[in-house]
Amino acid sequence: xxxxxxxxxxxxxxxxxxxxxxxxxxxxxxxxxxxxxxxxxxxxxxxxxxxxxxxxxxxxxxxxxxxxxxxxxxxxxxxxxxxxxxxxxxxxxxxxxxxxxxxxxxxxxxxxxxxxxxxxxxxxxxxxxxxxxxxxxxxxxxxxxxxxxxxxxxxxxxxxxxxxxxxxxxxxxxxxxxxxxxxxxxxxxxxxxxxxxxxxxxxxxxxxxxxxxxxxxxxxxxxxxxxxxxxxxxxxxxxxxxxxxxxxxxxxxxxxxxxxxxxxxxxxxxxxxxxxxxxxxxxxxxxxxxxxxxxxxxxxxxxxxxx
Amino acid sequence: xxxxxxxxxxxxxxxxxxxxxxxxxxxxxxxxxxxxxxxxxxxxxxxxxxxxxxxxxxxxxxxxxxxxxxxxxxxxxxxxxxxxxxxxxxxxxxxxxxxxxxxxxxxxxxxxxxxxxxxxxxxxxxxxxxxxxxxxxxxxxxxxxxxxxxxxxxxxxxxxxxxxxxxxxxxxxxxxxxxxxxxxxxxxxxxxxxxxxxxxxxxxxxxxxxxxxxxxxxxxxxxxxxxxxxxxxxxxxxxxxxxxxxxxxxxxxxxxxxxxxxxxxxxxxxxxxxxxxxxxxxxxxxxxxxxxxxxxxxxxxxxxxxxxxxxxxxxxxxxxxxxxxxxxxxxxxxxxxxxxxxxxxxxxxxxxxxxxxxxxxxxxxxxxxxxxxxxxxxxxxxxxxxxxxxxxxxxxxxxxxxxxxxxxxxxxxxxxxxxxxxxxxxxxxxxxxxx
Numbered sequence: 204x205x206x207x208x209x210x211x212x213x214x215x216x217x218x219x220x221x222x223x224x225x226x227x228x229x230x231x232x233x234x235x236x237x238x239x240x241x242x243x244x245x246x247x248x249x250x251x252x253x254x255x256x257x258x259x260x261x262x263x264x265x266x267x268x269x270x271x272x273x274x275x276x277x278x279x280x281x282x283x284x285x286x287x288x289x290x291x292x293x294x295x296x297x298x299x300x301x302x303x304x305x306x307x308x309x310x311x312x313x314x315x316x317x318x319x320x321x322x323x324x325x326x327x328x329x330x331x332x333x334x335x336x337x338x339x340x341x342x343x344x345x346x347x348x349x350x351x352x353x354x355x356x357x358x359x360x361x362x363x364x365x366x367x368x369x370x371x372x373x374x375x376x377x378x379x380x381x382x383x384x385x386x387x388x389x390x391x392x393x394x395x396x397x398x399x400x401x402x403x404x405x406x407x408x409x410x411x412x413x414x415x416x417x418x419x420x421x422x423x424x425x426x427x428x429x430x431x432x433x434x435x436x437x438x439x440x441x442x443x444x445x446x447x448x449x450x451x452x453x454x455x456x457x458x459x460x461x462x463x464x465x466x467x468x469x470x471x472x473x474x475x476x477x478x479x480x481x482x483x484x485x486x487x488x489x490x491x492x493x494x495x496x497x498x499x500x501x502x503x504x505x506x507x508x509x510x
Numbered sequence: 511x512x513x514x515x516x517x518x519x520x521x522x523x524x525x526x527x528x529x530x531x532x533x534x535x536x537x538x539x540x541x542x543x544x545x546x547x548x549x550x551x552x553x554x555x556x557x558x559x560x561x562x563x564x565x566x567x568x569x570x571x572x573x574x575x576x577x578x579x580x581x582x583x584x585x586x587x588x589x590x591x592x593x594x595x596x597x598x599x600x601x602x603x604x605x606x607x608x609x610x611x612x613x614x615x616x617x618x619x620x621x622x623x624x625x626x627x628x629x630x631x632x633x634x635x636x637x638x639x640x641x642x643x644x645x646x647x648x649x650x651x652x653x654x655x656x657x658x659x660x661x662x663x664x665x666x667x668x669x670x671x672x673x674x675x676x677x678x679x680x681x682x683x684x685x686x687x688x689x690x691x692x693x694x695x696x697x698x699x700x701x702x703x704x705x706x707x708x709x710x711x712x713x714x715x716x717x718x719x720x721x722x723x724x725x726x727x728x729x730x731x732x733x734x735x736x737x738x739x740x741x742x743x744x745x746x747x748x749x750x751x752x753x754x755x756x757x758x759x760x761x762x763x764x765x766x767x768x769x770x771x772x773x774x775x776x777x778x779x780x781x782x783x784x785x786x787x788x789x790x791x792x793x794x795x796x797x798x799x800x801x802x803x804x805x806x807x808x809x810x811x812x813x814x815x816x817x818x819x820x821x822x823x824x825x826x827x828x829x830x831x832x833x834x835x836x837x838x839x840x841x842x843x844x845x846x847x848x849x850x851x852x853x854x855x856x857x858x859x860x861x862x863x864x865x866x867x868x869x870x871x872x873x874x875x876x877x878x879x880x881x882x883x884x885x886x887x888x889x890x891x892x893x894x895x896x897x898x899x900x901x902x903x904x905x906x907x908x909x910x911x912x913x914x915x916x917x918x919x920x921x922x923x924x925x926x927x928x929x930x931x932x933x934x935x936x937x938x939x940x941x942x943x944x945x
Contacts, residue, residue: 218941251928254728255728256724256727256728256928257928276728276729279728281724281725281728282725283721283724283725283728285721285724286721287717287720287721287722287723287724287725288720288722288725289524289716289717289720289722290716290720291524292524300516300520301725301726301729303513303516304513304516304517304726304729304730305729345725348725
């Protein structure tokens with residue numbers, strides 16, 4: 204699959220401080236790509252370089268196979284983490300202005316605006332000033348401004364912050380729909396649930412370095428611990444423990460359930476799940492059997508703290 | 511449409527639509543005239559009549575003081591001086607003029623006293639002095655056996671009338687008029703630079719605090735945004751000035767038609783005829799002033815004002831924009847603003863003190879070339895007539911400096927708009943120049 208965005212060996216320094224240290228990554232076309240990292244990791248620096256707000260000291264960026272150039276601005280939609288609109292300007296005028304700055308003609312911008320205003324059900328806001336709107340309402344306008352010019356690549360920095368759950372869901376659905384229609388999306392966020400839910404790919408940046416990147420499932424497989432959570436009702440607990448200890452390592456664990464069963468976390472070692480199931484079924488009633496799949500949150504914390 | 515044009519348009523509309531702009535544009539001329547009229551009215555107003563007691567032991571002077579609407583002179587020469595002094599303390603009288611009985615006039619002139627609770631005005635004291643001096647002089651003449659009638663006849667009264675080489679009559683006080691007009695325009699340009707420069711700064715800070723800046727510079731270059739902002743705001747300033755100029759000229763034409771002066775037809779002959787048929791001396795004086803006004807290089811002044819406004823404003827607003835980008839809020843901007851205001855104030859001082867005395871002297875000429883002061887100083891010099899090459903050179907230097915400054919300013923601007931949270935030092939801003 205070809206990439207919508209290719210970041211190659213990008214270095215950015217501010218004085219003595221290195222914001223990005225030889226970072227390379229590739230965002231596949233049509234994907235939702237999660238850009239993760241703690242505060243101050245260099246995410247915003249990278250996003251600003253992609254948006255041509257700043258220039259890299261070295262390295263190159265390809266958008267859709269071409270080196271980044273000024274007219275690519277119209278192909279990228281960027282919603283910064285710190286949202287901002289002119290407070291005293293009317294919603295309609297403001298959107299028109301920002302769309303025209305992205306290179307849309309006035310008539311085209313108007314057409315798109317009408318479409319989006321109707322879609323998000325805010326037709327009545329055209330002549331309202333931003334300062335008259337609530338924060339959540341302003342966020343909707345901000346989202347429209349970001350996607351109005353039909354960008355190929357959408358960069359959203361913490362897209363759900365500031366939305367109430369209802370509006371966050373509306374925006375999430377819009378993002379997914381845009382993605383289905385071919386827009387590639389980069390998410391920069393700390394909110395791991397939304398990454399888990401929406402992203403196909405992730406990259407983790409920490410202290411100016413990229414620590415890992417790739418398909419989310421591949422990364423999860425890499426971080427797999429081969430452990431299973433098991434619940435079993437047994438009359439002979441000692442016998443069961445003896446049998447298990449012959450082949451596996453285990454420890455007691457806790458999870459919510461309806462029964463008062465024995466709860467274990469069992470590491471398979473180099474045995475198969477079937478062998479474990481076999482051993483368990485001989486000694487009691489299995490109520491729970493599930494693989495411990497690492498969450499992005501686990502991976503994030505593990506990778507960052509291991510550094 | 512070109513992005514720069516879009517930004518200019520937005521900034522212009524944002525400024526012009528602002529309520530304070532509309533109010534300023536139409537209210538401030540009214541306010542100015544209103545204040546002028548009010549001050550004029552106040553100075554015309556008669557204050558309460560003051561009662562002045564006179565204790566004249568010689569009896570020679572008391573009759574020379576004539577009571578008028580301002581001062582009432584009361585002869586209290588027969589009363590004891592202590593009693594009068596008491597009544598002054600009790601504020602029955604505003605003042606006491608005490609003339610002792612000394613026959614030697616030279617000595618007497620040194621011994622006259624004026625006693626009051628409040629210190630009298632300079633005008634009043636000199637009025638008293640003149641009255642007594644006149645009487646004493648007359649006595650001296652008589653003592654020397656001089657014929658006062660002949661002396662009065664021999665006195666010459668000279669009133670030099672001013673004229674230009676072209677032969678037109680001129681009024682006295684023309685230089686004052688030129689200084690007034692030059693000063694007004696110079697001051698106006700300073701006000702415009704400060705007001706509109708501040709607008710640029712505030713608008714930069716606004717974009718920073720509302721955080722829209724990142725959205726915009728992901729669409730346009732910071733330099734485009736800065737220039738668009740500066741140009742758009744300057745257009746608003748020019749519009750405001752043109753409206754004022756239009757209102758002012760209209761008022762001038764109305765005034766001139768009221769006094770029956772035909773603009774453009776003020777040939778020497780007609781002016782002379784007008785002089786001869788003048789209904790009143792005052793009327794003809796006003797006519798002359800108006801004629802002089804129309805003879806001033808008004809077109810040059812207005813064009814020069816616009817050019818110097820653009821140049822000076824561009825120069826200064828680049829500083830303002832850089833400062834706006836460097837700080838997070840207006841309070842932090844103060845320490846950076848002082849060095850900007852200083853040359854402007856210097857320009858106004860030089861204009862009012864040096865240009866008035868010697869419009870084409872070394873100091874005035876030098877400062878009309880230095881770009882930070884030239885918009886003000888040169889504009890004050892123009893009514894006195896400045897050679898074309900000087901104006902051209904000064905404008906050239908001004909715009910050359912602007913391009914240099916805007917280059918530096920854009921570097922600070924570019925970095926500053928993305929910096930939050932800390933107040934930068936001069937050293938830090940210098941570092942930004944080299945990023």
